[in-house]
Amino acid sequence: MCANQILASNDAKMTTEEMDLAGQLASQLRVDSIRCSTQAGSGHPTSSLSAADLMAVLLTGHLRYDWTRPDQATNDHLIFSKGHASPLLYSMYRAVGVVSEDELVNTYRQFGSRLEGHPTPILPWVDVATGSLGQGLPDAVGVCLAGKYLDKLPYHAWVLCGDSELAEGSIWEALDKASYYQLGNLTAIVDVNRLGQDGPTELQWEMDRYAQRVTAFGARALVIDGHDVSAIDAALTEARSDPDRPTVVLARTIKGKGVKEVEDKNGWHGKALPPEMADRAIAALGGRSDLQVTTSSPDAGTPATTRDPDAAVTLPTWEVGEKVATRAAFGAAITALAARPEVVVLDGEVGNSTHAGEFQDVCPERFFEMFISEQQLVASAVGLSVRGYVPFASSFAAFLIARPFDFIRMAGISEVNIRLVGTHAGVEIGQDGPSQMALEDIAAMRAVHTSVVLYPSDATSTAALVRSMADTDGISYLRATRGSYPVIYGSDEQFPIGGCKIHRAGTSDVVALIGAGVTLHECLAAAAELATAGIAARVIDLYSIKPLDRSTLIDTARLTGGRLVTVEDHYPQGGLGSAVLEALADTDLPPLHVKLLAVQGLPTSGQPAELLDAAGISARHIVTAAKDLLGA
């Protein structure tokens, strides 16, 4: 190996006194990690013990953080990508004085406690929920993009990673983007303790092979003994030294370090020490202590990018009847939103198809190309949200939702605010075939905590909803269509999230056709055809699928004698039709008769109209379903 550095103790920057303090702190962190997990009867003490020296040195000599002001813009970020080492993290919080001994020891993992089994941002010092491995580092890339390119502040992100999680591809997506964007403000500290949950890791202590990978992906690899305080100090000092290269500290450690009975032993992952063993271990570690550490405070500073949520945004407008793709409307709307300096756009190398690229044309400084790595695409959005930005991430819906679904799930748990725009949804895309067709995204996204699911049918509503998304908390998802369809709404129309639009309403309507996106157009065509047969059908544009307008649905079902046809360019399970059924599950309505039209079977290539028809969701099928309900 040529590229990685092995640091020796004489590179250390801390004073001897500081190093002594770090050593004492490490013992306390170990003792506290054991105490809280043994008291809880579960948790991951051995995974905490291996990293205690690393974190003691970080806290004593390198982290810049004002613990009384977690919202201070210049604070460093500390992210435990190995979230199971929460005993260590919470012990650090005790050491800096923001968590009491009582809270730590007596509430960890208990119902109602802030100190959950894996960290969540219910704690003000936690940026993102972790515990699904391989996500903390990708999230930190988003934080560091903000730091370097938007805030332009000197804060640093320190990420504690496990060695097992280096098997996740997302780690390499993260390092790749960190080096591409020259994120010298990012340091991953990898606790290479050789043992996973279930036996040795793939590479065990082959530090050179880890270093080779890290270097190949464009980061600096610093290999150290993770229990040598001065070597750690030297590495963390070095980590801040290059403004343009991310650093990965590869720390060789021993799982369970400090407790001889479990050191480097398999079978102790995720197990609290039994009380007697804990007592022996605590005694051997020097007993309980109450060391308090004062970390360096960061310099004052404010982000270079000033938020201006009230900035004037002039949305594009279209003539009713004009044919426009909703993805094009997204591109135009997001470009208009560039007027708000907190809006950031992230692309998955398809900006020319999603129209996100139009934002880049007017605002390249707030456009980040993530190439084809959708996990990192979402993780970057999460990190930008942590820093208070308003990120929109877009790609084809099939890839945007399915590929990073675990990242979206965790973003829900983090309760961050991100916006996802997925284009080319459904069979409507045509010739590219089923691999490119999102047909399960509505089901998946509806089930995510904090999610909002939008599916507009025309350009006007798309633009209005894109603007609303910027001010919507949680994870908002807008589903857009490939093809061009007539604009339905005038530019003064309002589209509240949770609303819907009614078309062709009459007091004698006997059936309602409920669609969204491309199927709304099919519903309108079907209603027109039904009218020629003397059947009065109203059409509901359910552009907001979650939340949805339950009261209008109830009124509609009452009016039409419970006859509803739902139509969606999506598989039959869990989508728009299910959302309608869930809303009407417990009412005092007369019997409901709901025909759920959705994509049947595996679609193929073909023209959009052919595929909509073959899937059973074209106007012809809607007419038949409505007539069936009426016995006509």
Next chain:
Amino acid sequence: MCANQILASNDAKMTTEEMDLAGQLASQLRVDSIRCSTQAGSGHPTSSLSAADLMAVLLTGHLRYDWTRPDQATNDHLIFSKGHASPLLYSMYRAVGVVSEDELVNTYRQFGSRLEGHPTPILPWVDVATGSLGQGLPDAVGVCLAGKYLDKLPYHAWVLCGDSELAEGSIWEALDKASYYQLGNLTAIVDVNRLGQDGPTELQWEMDRYAQRVTAFGARALVIDGHDVSAIDAALTEARSDPDRPTVVLARTIKGKGVKEVEDKNGWHGKALPPEMADRAIAALGGRSDLQVTTSSPDAGTPATTRDPDAAVTLPTWEVGEKVATRAAFGAAITALAARPEVVVLDGEVGNSTHAGEFQDVCPERFFEMFISEQQLVASAVGLSVRGYVPFASSFAAFLIARPFDFIRMAGISEVNIRLVGTHAGVEIGQDGPSQMALEDIAAMRAVHTSVVLYPSDATSTAALVRSMADTDGISYLRATRGSYPVIYGSDEQFPIGGCKIHRAGTSDVVALIGAGVTLHECLAAAAELATAGIAARVIDLYSIKPLDRSTLIDTARLTGGRLVTVEDHYPQGGLGSAVLEALADTDLPPLHVKLLAVQGLPTSGQPAELLDAAGISARHIVTAAKDLLGA
């Protein structure tokens, strides 16, 4: 760079005549790629042109394939991970005589054609659907695991990758596992044409950086000029030479090669050449031709692992009332299934928690540890299915479904047969907290093409269903619980997929409580409590959520006056409750009143019983919901 090899022309193994033939074939492949895409009016000709020389040499001199017998066990595998180069693939099929000129030119991308926009296994020579980038190579790892360890046959997998897809973390998960398992039978051929869909790729033509990454991940990197026939020949020859190291041929190519007007030009991705340009290009390439290539046939051979689906399997049994976790029952059942030599188990480094590790104890030769890389976990299962094995992949449900969801989606499109067992579902897991709780997996999995969703409540039904999964086509998913609960069923009970079990049935039942998994036990407790209040409630164990027993649900709703309570340890959208509503959406039943009990809000850490109660799905809540329905 030290580790990668740059091959010179004088390493070539083909004769001059063969090389001439390959050159002519390359021209024909280019012409045909242009013809079919121009005729279709869409497609990716320029991405086909860049790889034409690579594939011409592969076909002429290296691929061993009996085109008349795609099921021949010793055939090589050819997988287009860059599925958008389908014009090239189909042109190869024409060159070997299995697709006619008429089919190629006149049906490509048309409705009803086998030649879809991206390849799918509707064609007998296609192993897996591709088109979501970064999946073909991971799938091939599964094929090669089968080849090396189970079939023990000398077939080779050749995977054509794009350079853009090297940004997907899944590619690195694949190479990591390929080197870990010493898959010398795997060769990735990367078409480094520098241009993605939307501008230059991240690394463009930095071949050394690609090579460094490949080498660091344990594969051989061979850097060549991808238009030099003899260099290609040398590389593909070399690729077969090491039985224990996978090879990555990094071929520097020019996008659009052979058509001067588009060569190395941005803006031509995914665009057919206009007819006039196509005519000029075809003329410049020497015009249409009808070259037929005979590829080498593989030697005869049969897999070392003989399938025996009728082998005697003795399932474990338990006493009714005994407390057993369903995950433990899975471990016992899968271990019993080791008697069937086609059953293979894949683990995500949690085999001690999922109990999959018990299979390893009795059958290490058919157990593959994928470490913490769930995308590769599923992809390996896909590849093993291609080779006719019966793979079970297991991990925690939260990670097993959400992390590789795009791989599961594509497995549905491939219509392969894989089994997924996700343990530790729902809030029931307790202290580990929300990051470890699958709460959206039922919604996501129900919406996957070919999926079967099972959620047993006790050990007996779990074991029976695990056995059924081995004989179930498509993607079957079994959701298992962490904690131990009483065995409900005797060992002679049958659990057909699509069935359910009724408990406490009476002719005067006024409400039905529908649960599965852990909530079935809550439903039983609630029914007992309701009985003490004089309310007759039957309980339905909906262990098969997809497909489900619609007729029993209809009968039940009719009997109870439409009063149903559904209860699930899952978010309220798209899960068990929605499945019930979908099944009852269009019946002649009296008005339904369905209470959907599901997890409300964001769970925390705590004891299982505390969390079930806080989520609103414990017996207490079920009793209240039932009484509400009755106005009691």
